[in-house]
Amino acid sequence: MNEFQLTLQRYWGYTRFRPLQEEIIRSVFEGNDTLGLLPTGGGKSICFQVPAMMKEGVCLVVTPLIALMKDQVENLLVRNIPAVMVSSGMENREIETVLTNCVNDPKIRFLYLSPERLGTEYFRAMVTAMKVSFIVVDEAHCISQWGYDFRPSYLKIAEIREYLKGVPVLALTATATPDVVEDIQNQLKFPARNVFSKSFERKNLTYAVRRTDNKNDKLLQICKSIPGTGIVYVRNRRKTAEYAAFLRHHGLTADYYHAGLDHETRTRKQKEWKENRTRIIVSTNAFGMGIDKPDVRFVVHIEPPDSLEAYYQEAGRGGRDEKQAWAVLLADEADRDQMLRQIEISFPPPDDIRRVYHALGNYLQIPVGSGKDSQHPFSITAFAQHYKFEILVAYNALKLLEKEGLIALTDEISNPSRVMFTASKIDLYNFQVKNTEYDTFIKFLARSYSGIFSSYTRIDEMVISKKMKVSEGQIVRWLQELKKYDILDYIPRNKSPYIYFTEQ
Structure with a gap:
């Protein structure tokens, strides 16, 4: 077995690759900008996860699919592979912690993020301090104006390359015409054409x-x-x-x-x-x-x-x-x-789009000329009711604004509660001595959740309550009180969709 197959077997338990996976892996491992065209189910994630485990540094994975991002991070963590993500629904202090850890912790191998995050000044400052192994562009057809799902935020990927000289790019997609294949390589500034393509025909x-x-x-x-x-x-x-x-x-x-x-x-x-x-x-x-x-x-x-x-x-x-x-x-x-009706409502008149955009600024109280890189919990139902918009007209107007790169709109995503100790270990010890009523709970958190002193860690209040044999309400009260004492930061679970402003 070669080194690629050994890595595959060590972390994923497979002994052989699917067609084209090893060729793509070898290409990016050798430092080449690479475009991989694989059909759905072709195993795109293995194409970047294997070489990332063989190279030093953190692999940046850009994807617009937050649900996929969460699934892949969770699957990597189950395999004891350190992976983190920056997505909508995270608070600024969480994002700062994640990016700082990517700079300082060499064990982190994957940083997943949505494309609109690439344009923030804070991210660009932090990424230059990271040791980046390579950049993965998932759903790469989104960078092409010839593609069916063009997203202007993807154009920021090429800008990031200016900050990361010599770092190769692996672009992956399951959907690309010949024009889109050419455009992807142009937009990502490939120095030479380098495409691996498997037939999209599924004979079975x-x-x-x-x-x-x-x-x-x-x-x-x-x-x-x-x-x-x-x-x-x-x-x-x-x-x-x-x-x-x-x-x-x-x-x-x-x-x-x-x-x-x-x-x-x-x-x-x-x-x-x-x-x-x-x-x-x-x-x-x-x-x-x-x-x-x-x-x-x-x-x-x-x-x-x-x-x-x-x-x-x-x-x-x-x-x-x-x-x-x-x-x-x-x-x-x-x-x-229904499909004819869907086409009609999917493209509201320009006047309706303008009304929705102006109403959005008023609804979220964002002054003209500001709001860039800000995010807000957002209920489209409440928004539409407030301004008496037909909900599908409002939704499709927002999706068209998203396609123009003005906003990013997430679906409802379940974000679990997160906790991180913010006090130093000395200050924490002194607090426990003076406030013994919290001692058992603090010790439980410290022993149960590795990494809770350096990164935001997911918790489940119900699970903790069962293990400690106290009510879930009591767990929440302790967390809220310890946050007031500046002992830890506690972000309760939420399921709200978010809207993110990528432009002023």
């Missing part, structure tokens, strides 16, 4: 469209006729629970999943499905990112997704073991009308 995956007047019956027929695990995609959270209940009512083991569930629930549902205790998962498009289950035998879409690219990615989660699998889209007459 059968695509089918089934027209039906009764989607429930057709879904049941598919689930009963195709053995093995499956994914059923729907467009909204309410339907996930409804369809899962329908399948269970007919004797199938099914569960539901969406981004609004808390982290522990999502993790449990994923685990039960991956271990085949749940046969069918009914989900919004939040499910699947970062989840590599090879033996999915069918993927059913109850309604058409927003784009062909989205359909290709979601359907492509079937048959990753290269055995026969089916991707089935259920369609009826109402779908066509």
Whole structure:
């Protein structure tokens, strides 16, 4: 076995690579700017995680998908690989701690961040002090104006290269036309063309469209006729629970999943499905990112997704073991009308977009000419009700403002509580001596959570309360009181979406 295969086996337990993975790994390991085109399920994350474990320094991973970011960081931590992230929903002091640790702690191997963070002066100052092994650009088609999902914030990646001379870039995507392939390399300032491309044809995956007047019956027929695990995609959270209940009512083991569930629930549902205790998962498009289950035998879409690219990615989660699998889209007459209506409301008139943008500044009390790099908890429902906007018009206006690079809008994400001791160990000891009522609790935190003195650490108040045999309310009170005494910093859990201003 060569050094790449040994690293793969040591950390991930695999003995061989998938097609093209090793060639891409070797290219970036040797310091070459590299573009990898791999189909969904082709194992893109291994292409940068393996060489990052073989090189000194921290690997910067730029991705617009916060759910994927969280999944990959959690999966790396489970393998005892130090990884951190900077994303929406984090407070400034948390971000400062993460970036400072990336400068000072050589054990940190991965820093995941969203593209809009690259433009802040603070990040640029900190990144020049880091030892960066290489930069990964995930969803690299977002940097191209020829791409279907162009994001202006991606253009800041090329600017960061000016601060990190000689640091190679690995760009990865599952969606790129020849024009986009060329443009990605131009935008990222590749000195020479260097593309590795695997065929996007999935010969083992059968695509089918089934027209039906009764989607429930057709879904049941598919689930009963195709053995093995499956994914059923729907467009909204309410339907996930409804369809899962329908399948269970007919004797199938099914569960539901969406981004609004808390982290522990999502993790449990994923685990039960991956271990085949749940046969069918009914989900919004939040499910699947970062989840590599090879033996999915069918993927059913109850309604058409927003784009062909989205359909290709979601359907492509079937048959990753290269055995026969089916991707089935259920369609009826109402779908066509709904899609035409969707096109109409997805592009509000310019006057509506201007009204939404001005209202947003007033709603968040941001003066004209300010607000750059600020983030705010944001409820689109409350915003739309306050200004009497139709909620879909407001949402799509904000998404178009995001595409223009003015804001970044996150979906609802469950952020667990975080704690970090801020007092020095000497001050902490003196506090414990004078305030004995907190001593047991402080010792529990210090012993239970490694790294809690140097970085924000996720905690679960309910788990702590069970272990200490006190109420969850008491745990929260202790945390709040210790924060008042400047002993620790406590950031309670929240599930709020955030809006981030990338421009004034």
